[in-house]
Each structure stands twice: as structure tokens, then as C-alpha cells.
Amino acid sequence: MADLMWSRELETISRDELHALQSERLVKLVKRVYDNVPFYRNKMDVAGVKPEDIHGVEDIVLLPFTEKKDLRDNYPFGLFAAPQSEIVRIHASSGTTGKPTVAGYTKNDLENWTDLVARGLTCAGITKNDTVHIAYGYGLFTGGLGAHYGAERTGAAVIPVSGGNTQRQLMLLRDFKPTAILCTPSYALNLADAMEKAGMSTDEIALRVGVFGAEPWTDEMRARLQEKLHIDARDIYGLTEMMGPGVAMECFEKNGLHIWEDHFLPEIIGENLKPLPDGTEGELVFTTLTKEGMPLIRYRTHDLTLLDDTPCSCGRTHRRMKRVHARSDDMLIIRGVNVFPSQIEHAILQVPGVTPEYQLIVERKGNLDTLEVQVELDRNMMSDTVRDLENLQKRIQMQLASDVLISCQVKLCTPGSLPRSEGKAKRIIDKRNL
Numbered sequence: 162m163a164d165l166m167w168s169r170e171l172e173t174i175s176r177d178e179l180h181a182l183q184s185e186r187l188v189k190l191v192k193r194v195y196d197n198v199p200f201y202r203n204k205m206d207v208a209g210v211k212p213e214d215i216h217g218v219e220d221i222v223l224l225p226f227t228e229k230k231d232l233r234d235n236y237p238f239g240l241f242a243a244p245q246s247e248i249v250r251i252h253a254s255s256g257t258t259g260k261p262t263v264a265g266y267t268k269n270d271l272e273n274w275t276d277l278v279a280r281g282l283t284c285a286g287i288t289k290n291d292t293v294h295i296a297y298g299y300g301l302f303t304g305g306l307g308a309h310y311g312a313e314r315t316g317a318a319v320i321p322v323s324g325g326n327t328q329r330q331l332m333l334l335r336d337f338k339p340t341a342i343l344c345t346p347s348y349a350l351n352l353a354d355a356m357e358k359a360g361m362s363t364d365e366i367a368l369r370v371g372v373f374g375a376e377p378w379t380d381e382m383r384a385r386l387q388e389k390l391h392i393d394a395r396d397i398y399g400l401t402e403m404m405g406p407g408v409a410m411e412c413f414e415k416n417g418l419h420i421w422e423d424h425f426l427p428e429i430i431g432e433n434l435k436p437l438p439d440g441t442e443g444e445l446v447f448t449t450l451t452k453e454g455m456p457l458i459r460y461r462t463h464d465l466t467l468l469d470d471t472p473c474s475c476g477r478t479h480r481r482m483k484r485v486h487a488r489s490d491d492m493l494i495i496r497g498v499n500v501f502p503s504q505i506e507h508a509i510l511q512v513p514g515v516t517p518e519y520q521l522i523v524e525r526k527g528n529l530d531t532l533e534v535q536v537e538l539d540r541n542m543m544s545d546t547v548r549d550l551e552n553l554q555k556r557i558q559m560q561l562a563s564d565v566l567i568s569c570q571v572k573l574c575t576p577g578s579l580p581r582s583e584g585k586a587k588r589i590i591d592k593r594n595l
């Protein structure tokens with residue numbers, strides 16, 4: 162089955178042609194950063210690599226990695242490769258600690274970004290006949306403006322509502338009848354809950370597709386969102402350092418996200434930092450192939466995934482990455498067991514009667530780590546007896562013990578009591594001060 166495509170020629174390019182294009186772009190890029198960015202010149206000199214050593218994609222392994230710390234050390238503009246007069250936009254991502262990660266864009270960068278988001282939204286089935294409600298935050302965060310220009314380019318009508326003010330969002334969903342919604346999956350859930358609370362039925366809205374990203378989410382969460390909002394929910398991936406949303410996008414197969422490899426060269430590395438073959442999970446590393454403002458070479462994302470090079474029935478030839486279920490730095494080690502929040506989300510959503518709203522409280526009591534999983538009850542569980550609730554609590558505990566191999570406290574919370582986010586959800590409260 163052929164899918165709707167924004168640029169069929171580029172999306173179905175043969176692997177050989179893609180490889181040649183990537184090689185040509187990489188060679189140019191390395192020369193440019195060596196000539197223009199002292200940071201890269203020093204790093205390559207220390208590693209004993211010269212631009213002339215890079216002849217194509219295979220030589221990528223000769224180049225040193227770039228780390229988030231390098232961005233921080235060169236804050237704010239030290240890694241820019243274009244003069245200030247060529248920079249036309251600056252975005253930043255507020256990390257949990259310290260200085261934000263900054264990205265600068267030239268006119269061409271914005272042009273490419275807009276085009277790639279349009280490519281992604283088309284892949285999600287969005288066309289000029291759609292009205293797109295954008296509830297990603299506008300501002301320094303890349304979600305809002307990135308999605309905005311891409312959606313506009315498809316010819317769709319854009320509602321730039323940004324995040325927050327949930328009641329107003331409900332009013333717009335009902336009155337303007339957007340057919341697509343773009344926001345974080347946790348905020349989409351928040352909107353669905355608010356609709357339920359307000360007694361608003363899905364018959365009053367016209368959504369048919371949701372494009373969700375900026376944070377990990379599970380297939381169980383997808384099922385809930387699809388059911389609650391009557392939509393087709395698709396995953397979009399990106400990061401400020403590459404540009405923002407639109408680096409990779411899920412097609413109708415929902416079996417991994419196509420990485421737009423004509424612009425981003427992905428690698429997967431293991432703990433020893435050696436490249437891993439397709440199909441093996443590890444850390445995702447990206448090299449930007451076309452960025453002018455702030456190109457990055459072998460940037461370690463800390464996102465964990467694998468690359469899938471098997472053909473996709475949608476016809477796109479760009480490799481897929483498995484949905485990012487976790488960042489390596491989100492991994493909790495509880496009494497020696499490695500735990501990712503998404504594993505907990507997956508486990509608790511196996512148990513009927515709870516919502517996908519949860520929070521993890523980690524503490525150290527004496528020498529022992531303790532984990533409390535706070536889960537919100539479904540509204541219709543509130544009428545159940547204490548005995549029923551105790552049973553539910555036990556079932557969640559057993560599910561966690563069998564799926565995640567940890568014993569933990571489970572606290573059932575009343576519907577609506579856990580803090581809601583308007584952007585990325587904050588799932589972990591780690592009180593251990595490690």
C-alpha cells in the first residue's frame with residue numbers, strides 16, 4: 162500500500178543513492194566544521210583526524226563524539242558554525258539541570274526543518290484539508306514553532322494555541338473543530354481527562370489524528386489515547402540539538418519511526434562506545450548532514466533504541482528507529498535493578514482500573530533504595546470497596562514484580578490528584594541526592 166508522501170523522490174530514494182548523498186554531505190560538513198569551529202578543529206587534531214581522511218559514511222567512526230557537556234562548555238554559541246549575521250533563530254531546551262541546550266538556525270536550516278516537519282505530518286496523513294491544533298509549547302522550546310511552520314507548509318489551517326489553559330483548549334476543540342492535534346502524549350491525556358470531567362463527548366470534537374512526541378510513551382498509552390479521543394495516534398521524535406521535532410516519524414505501520422536519513426546520519430553505539438549493527442539496542446548517535454547554524458558530529462543523544470533496516474510496507478526507504486522507550490539518564494537503579502519509567506508504565510497499564518497517570522518516588526532509607534509507585538485510579542473505581550482497592554493494589558504490585566522484577570510500594574491516588582504537566586511529564590521524584 163502506498164502512503165501519502167511529501168517528497169516521494171526523497172522518501173523512497175534507493176539505499177545506494179541515499180548512501181552517496183550522505184557521503185557527499187558528510188565530507189562537506191566535516192571540512193566546514195574543521196574550518197569554522199575551533200572546538201571541532203581541536204577535537205579532530207587531538208584524535209589525529211583531518212578532513213581529508215573522511216571520504217564517506219564509513220569513515221564516520223574515525224570522528225570523535227560530541228557530548229552534551231561539550232554544548233554546555235561552549236554555552237551559548239560556541240558551537241555555531243555560521244557567523245551571527247547568518248543566524249536567524251535561536252531555540253533552547255531547558256534541561257533538568259544547569260544551563261539550557263542552545264541551537265542556532267540559518268535561513269536554510271529553517272527551510273529544511275519546515276520541510277521535514279511537513280514530511281512527517283504528511284506521513285501522519287495530514288493534508289491541506291486539515292485544521293491542526295498545536296498545543297506544544299511555543300517559545301524557546303522547539304515543539305511549538307517547529308510543528309507550526311511544518312503544519313502551515315502542508316497547507317493545513319493552524320491553530321497556534323500553545324500549551325496550557327486547558328479549558329480554553331477544550332473550547333477550541335469544540336468550536337474550531339480541528340482534525341489533528343499536536344502535543345506531548347501526557348498533555349493529550351490531560352486534555353482527554355479534562356474533556357471527561359467537563360462531560361464533553363468525542364462527538365462534540367472532530368479530531369482524527371494526534372501527533373505526539375517530546376517524551377517517551379508506550380503502546381498502552383497509545384491505545385488509551387486512541388480510545389479516549391477517537392484518533393489515530395502517531396509518534397514524532399526529535400531533539401533541539403538536531404533541530405527540534407521532525408527528525409523521525411511513524412508511518413501507518415506504527416512499527417518504528419522513519420529517520421530522515423538524507424539530513425541525519427544515525428548510529429547506535431554500545432556501552433563501550435563501539436558501533437552496533439542494525440537490530441541491536443543501544444544509544445542513538447546523530448550527525449547532522451545539512452545543518453549550517455549548529456552542525457553536530459556524532460552527537461550522543463542518550464536515547465536508547467535500535468535501527469531497523471527491513472523494508473517498510475509504506476514504501477519509504479529510510480531506516481526506522483524503534484520508539485524511544487527511555488533515555489539512559491532516566492534509568493533508575495533500585496537496589497541494583499535497572500528500571501525505566503516506561504517499563505513501569507507498561508506494567509501498571511496491564512491492570513484494569515488505573516489511568517496512565519503515575520509518579521515514581523525514589524528514596525533511600527538507611528542503605529536501601531525504596532520505590533513508591535503512585536498510580537491514579539480510574540474515575541469509576543471510586544465506588545469500589547476498600548477490599549477491592551486493596552486487591553487492585555496487590556495486583557499492581559504483582560504485575561510490577563513479574564514485569565520489572567522489583568518490589569515496591571504502590572499508592573493508589575484519587576483521580577486528578579497527581580500533578581499534570583502542560584508539556585513533558587515529570588515522572589520521577591528522586592529524593593536520594595545521589
Ligand code: DLL
Binds near residue numbers: 297373377
Ligand atoms: O522534545 C523536540 C520535540 C518536540 C520532539 C515536539 C517531538 C515533538 P528536546 O526538548 O530537546 O526536544 O528533547 C529531546 O526528548 O532526546 C528524547 O529523550 C525525548 N523525545 C523527543 N521525542 C520523543 C519521542 C524535543 N517521540 C529529547 N519519544 C530526546 C521518546 C522523545 N522520547
